[in-house]
Amino acid sequence: MDVFGSFALLLAFLCAGYAFVGGIFAIRTRHPLLVKSARQAGIATCGLIFLATASLVYLFFSDSYWVSYVVAHSNRDLATFYKIAALWSGQEGSLLFWSFLLAIYVFSVLLVYRNKNGELMPYVGVVLAGVQIFFLTLNNFVASPFKVLASTGANGTLEIFTRADGNGLTPLLQYPEMVIHPPNLYSGYTGFTIPFAFALGALLARYPGEKWIHLTRKWTMIAWCFQTMGILLGAHWAYAVLGWGGYWGWDPVENASLLPWLTGTAFLHSVMMQEKRGMMKVWNVWLVFTTFMLCILGTLLTRSGVVSSVHAFAQSSIGNYFVGFLLLIFAVCFVAYLKNRDYLKSENQLDSMVSRESSFLFNNLILLVSCIAVLSGTLFPVFSEWFSGSRISVGAPFFNKVNVPIGLLLLFLTGVGPLLAWRKTSTDSLKRNFGWPLVIGLLAGVVFFALGLREFFSLVCLILCVFVTSTIGMEFFRGARVIRSRSGASFLASAVDLTMRNTRRYGGYIVHMGMVLIFVGLAGAAFNRDAQKDMQPGSTLQIGGYKLLLQGFDSKVEKNYTSERMIVEVWRDNKPLMMLYPERRFFQTNEQSGTMVAIYSTLREDLYVVYAGQNPETQAPVVHAYLNPLVKWIWLGGLVVVLGTLVTLLPNRRAVLVLSGAPERAAQPASAQTLAPSVALREGHD
Amino acid sequence: MHKRTKFGIGIGIIVVSMGFLAWLGYGESKTYYHTIAELQTLHGTARAHRLRVGGTVEPGTIKRLSGRVDFVLAGEGKLLPVSYVGNEPLPDTFVDKSQALVEGSLANNGSFVAEHVQAKCASKYEAAPGGDAKPGSEKPSTM
Numbered sequence: 001m002d003v004f005g006s007f008a009l010l011l012a013f014l015c016a017g018y019a020f021v022g023g024i025f026a027i028r029t030r031h032p033l034l035v036k037s038a039r040q041a042g043i044a045t046c047g048l049i050f051l052a053t054a055s056l057v058y059l060f061f062s063d064s065y066w067v068s069y070v071v072a073h074s075n076r077d078l079a080t081f082y083k084i085a086a087l088w089s090g091q092e093g094s095l096l097f098w099s100f101l102l103a104i105y106v107f108s109v110l111l112v113y114r115n116k117n118g119e120l121m122p123y124v125g126v127v128l129a130g131v132q133i134f135f136l137t138l139n140n141f142v143a144s145p146f147k148v149l150a151s152t153g154a155n156g157t158l159e160i161f162t163r164a165d166g167n168g169l170t171p172l173l174q175y176p177e178m179v180i181h182p183p184n185l186y187s188g189y190t191g192f193t194i195p196f197a198f199a200l201g202a203l204l205a206r207y208p209g210e211k212w213i214h215l216t217r218k219w220t221m222i223a224w225c226f227q228t229m230g231i232l233l234g235a236h237w238a239y240a241v242l243g244w245g246g247y248w249g250w251d252p253v254e255n256a257s258l259l260p261w262l263t264g265t266a267f268l269h270s271v272m273m274q275e276k277r278g279m280m281k282v283w284n285v286w287l288v289f290t291t292f293m294l295c296i297l298g299t300l301l302t303r304s305g306v307v308s309s310v311h312a313f314a315q316s317s318i319g320n321y322f323v324g325f326l327l328l329i330f331a332v333c334f335v336a337y338l339k340n341r342d343y344l345k346s347e348n349q350l351d352s353m354v355s356r357e358s359s360f361l362f363n364n365l366i367l368l369v370s371c372i373a374v375l376s377g378t379l380f381p382v383f384s385e386w387f388s389g390s391r392i393s394v395g396a397p398f399f400n401k402v403n404v405p406i407g408l409l410l411l412f413l414t415g416v417g418p419l420l421a422w423r424k425t426s427t428d429s430l431k432r433n434f435g436w437p438l439v440i441g442l443l444a445g446v447v448f449f450a451l452g453l454r455e456f457f458s459l460v461c462l463i464l465c466v467f468v469t470s471t472i473g474m475e476f477f478r479g480a481r482v483i484r485s486r487s488g489a490s491f492l493a494s495a496v497d498l499t500m501r502n503t504r505r506y507g508g509y510i511v512h513m514g515m516v517l518i519f520v521g522l523a524g525a526a527f528n529r530d531a532q533k534d535m536q537p538g539s540t541l542q543i544g545g546y547k548l549l550l551q552g553f554d555s556k557v558e559k560n561y562t563s564e565r566m567i568v569e570v571w572r573d574n575k576p577l578m579m580l581y582p583e584r585r586f587f588q589t590n591e592q593s594g595t596m597v598a599i600y601s602t603l604r605e606d607l608y609v610v611y612a613g614q615n616p617e618t619q620a621p622v623v624h625a626y627l628n629p630l631v632k633w634i635w636l637g638g639l640v641v642v643l644g645t646l647v648t649l650l651p652n653r654r655a656v657l658v659l660s661g662a663p664e665r666a667a668q669p670a671s672a673q674t675l676a677p678s679v680a681l682r683e684g685h686d
Numbered sequence: 687m688h689k690r691t692k693f694g695i696g697i698g699i700i701v702v703s704m705g706f707l708a709w710l711g712y713g714e715s716k717t718y719y720h721t722i723a724e725l726q727t728l729h730g731t732a733r734a735h736r737l738r739v740g741g742t743v744e745p746g747t748i749k750r751l752s753g754r755v756d757f758v759l760a761g762e763g764k765l766l767p768v769s770y771v772g773n774e775p776l777p778d779t780f781v782d783k784s785q786a787l788v789e790g791s792l793a794n795n796g797s798f799v800a801e802h803v804q805a806k807c808a809s810k811y812e813a814a815p816g817g818d819a820k821p822g823s824e825k826p827s828t829m
Contacts, residue, residue, distance in 0.1 A: 171778075244774065353692055365697055369704050376708075381719060391719035393738065398711030402704055409700075532773065593778045612775035615752075624775065 002067050005055035006146040009096075012048035013136040015041045019129035027122045035122050042110050042125050045132055046103035053100040056093065056145050060086055066162040069093060069145045075168040075589045077560040085179040086169050091303060091318065092145035094182070098299065099135045101183070102190040105219070106132065109194055113215075120212065123201030131193055134325050142318060168589030171561070177237040185230025185257055189295040191223025192260060195267070196292035199285050203336050206343045210278070213271050218649055224268060225645040227261050232638040243595040243610045245530060245626035247634070250399040255378040256298035259371055263291040266367040269360050276422060277357065278347030282337075283364070285344060289333045294371075296326055301378070352424035359417035366406050366413075373402040404457050408464060411519050414512045415468035419475070437474065441467030461523040465516050472509045472516075479506075500653040510644030517637030524605075524630025532612065534620035535566075544627045546607055547571040548580075553621075561585045563596075566611050566621065570600060582611035582623070605629040717789060722761040725792065738789045739798060741766060743805070745782035759786060759798075767797040780805035 022038035025031075056069070060083045065071050073086040073093070088097040106128045113121050139145070153159040172178075195216040202212035234257060239247035248254060267287040273280045300322035337344075350357055376383070377394050384392040419433040444466040445459065453459050480494035487494065499506035531543045535550040542548075551567040565583045569576055580598035587594065600607040608626040615622055717736045720728070725739065741759030749756045755770040768788055770776065780786060780803060788800035 350689060350693065365700060369701065373704065373708055393717050393719060394712055395715035395717065397715040398708065401707040401711035405707065406704065595778060622775065
């Protein structure tokens with residue numbers, strides 16, 4: 001199977017080469033057969049990558065301990081579930097996994113558009129093949145996952161040998177989320193290749209109109225959704241496994257996943273200006289180029305150890321390939337831009353500070369500022385060494401100082417932006433749209449303050465959350481009311497109907513609502529508390545309203561590890577509430593231990609209990625308990641974001657008729673028949 | 687006022703204030719990375735900086751005392767005695783021969799007082815793809 005896998009990879013490399021070179025000739029000659037053969041080579045590349053991946057999975061499942069990658073990342077007793085995760089737990093495997101996920105996207109794109117957009121697709125195919133060639137080069141010649149163990153035999157020949165068992169998977173990765181987090185994040189990273197290929201292809205082809213944006217919107221949404229889920233799952237994994245009570249530490253690899261998310265989010269918003277008003281064309285093209293380059297940079301940071309902390313684990317020369325690839329992408333994009341920049345002329349100009357356009361402009365500006373701050377903070381050690389000779393790193397205070405105010409500004413724009421009219425918003429419509437939400441938000445602020453909330457940023461954050469929720473609620477309310485007055489259905493049914501009629505607009509609101517929930521959760525972080533104590537059976541630890549009573553211990557021998565558990569009874573208000581079992585696991589195969597945190601999670605707060613080892617002097621076991629308010633809202637918000645994204649991907653149920661609160665909006669050519677005198681209808685998707 | 691000027695001012699305010707905040711945060715959290723050998727050559731103000739040092743934990747030197755953990759880091763043939771005084775429990779991966787990164791400052795006697803320790807087991811760990819290679823890492827701070 002290892003031989004089969006390597007041959008499949010080698011053939012995939014050749015096919016990708018043909019798709020690239022043949023594609024360029026196809027563009028030159030416009031010969032239909034050549035176009036077709038290049039496309040089919042692209043499809044074959046993907047098929048071969050699928051086969052190679054399948055054979056590596058097979059090697060894991062068949063315990064093939066003559067393949068060095070399998071030896072390094074698996075063992076016989078490893079649960080089936082984690083043998084899948086072992087696929088991407090090391091350098092070679094995760095690079096193959098990159099190729100695999102990219103192949104899924106490329107395969108779908110080539111198939112879906114095989115008879116459409118004939119002028120554009122050959123260009124897109126060439127760009128995609130180019131990206132595939134890079135990763136297949138790594139898979140084949142730099143980090144092959146199919147290397148076998150061999151030693152020089154007695155007569156000087158190389159002999160393959162087989163180990164009895166593998167080294168096992170690192171305990172930190174033996175956690176259910178580690179099976180879904182990397183595929184999500186990687187699907188995000190790879191997914192941005194599609195809008196990138198379309199943007200670059202359209203620029204090279206000088207493809208008329210904004211068609212590439214329409215074509216790629218869904219692909220971008222899918223990639224964005226995966227990226228969002230990947231980041232949140234990673235945060236949740238860090239929270240539940242690392243046992244330090246938090247979920248985000250501005251670690252280089254965490255930052256690496258955030259960077260393309262920031263520019264990708266900016267891109268999702270700013271393309272609307274191009275669709276509606278033909279503006280920001282240069283900006284959009286560069287945003288999507290940058291997003292893709294940040295995806296590559298993210299993979300580089302994770303895989304190469306450029307930013308050397310203990311976190312950048314995979315120290316290897318692979319970084320040079322990535323840096324070379326990044327430079328190449330930049331050069332290609334830059335030349336393509338220079339040669340075709342007249343094609344990107346803007347059709348309109350900004351009219352007013354208080355308009356949808358300007359809210360998008362500021363949204364983009366602060367997302368970009370945040371991106372630059374995170375990027376420079378992450379790469380600071382590298383640059384400071386270049387310029388000053390000393391390696392200086394910056395920590396959480398740097399990132400928080402910039403990103404907390406930026407987050408709040410963004411939250412504010414989330415509420416305001418969607419309700420501003422294009423071109424210019426009148427004072428009247430400002431009053432109508434924001435009067436009540438503003439009053440409700442401020443009232444909530446007074447209530448929070450009265451309840452004793454004094455932390456400035458948290459208070460502002462929660463006020464904004466209420467404000468944004470009210471604006472979104474009002475949008476649904478107004479729309480549903482109109483539908484209800486016509487159909488007589490229930491309010492909820494009318495709201496669903498409303499959403500299905502313009503999935504893009506109302507799905508977008510649902511995504512915004514999810515972000516609001518996430519911000520509620522982040523606001524809680526200012527109030528985290530913790531307590532640590534040496535405990536004997538029978539002793540108690542008080543934290544907030546909870547009392548932890550240590551009842552005793554038990555230990556269990558599992559197939560792959562032995563575990564030692566604390567049996568902790570949780571009391572609240574002098575009543576027993578529940579049992580928690582914080583646990584330590586010891587993995588025999590690789591002689592490592594792991595922590596399993598016990599969490600009692602409610603909407604109000606998380607009680608987070610860690611078995612923190614023994615006190616070295618007394619040998620008494622140590623309990624470290626944290627009380628983290630509102631954390632659950634983050635994970636709930638994530639689910640809402642995913643739900644909203646799925647809604648935006650649905651087709652609209654009927655011809656899109658959206659009521660508009662703002663008369664200015666109706667000034668756009670409305671495909672209108674009018675429902676009620678006060679309600680204007682317009683066509684739209686925003 | 688001209689529209690462009692207005693936008694320019696708006697953008698300027700945001701960029702300048704964020705730059706100022708970044709500068710504040712930089713001053714608060716900048717940490718100098720040095721090797722153990724370099725530490726001995728530091729003079730004057732450089733010795734007072736917040737420092738980050740990497741090395742390998744010398745086998746048999748980990749002494750768990752009350753309130754602190756003493757150990758010796760080795761690198762490039764030099765040794766550095768370290769006292770860890772942080773609140774967080776040491777990571778699971780912190781054992782003899784593990785590679786460790788300590789953050790803190792130099793004491794007058796030339797030993798190192800660490801507030802944070804991160805560690806990985808030598809050669810045993812491979813990064814998780816994509817996002818989160820943080821073996822037993824102790825987090826410096828929360829968001």
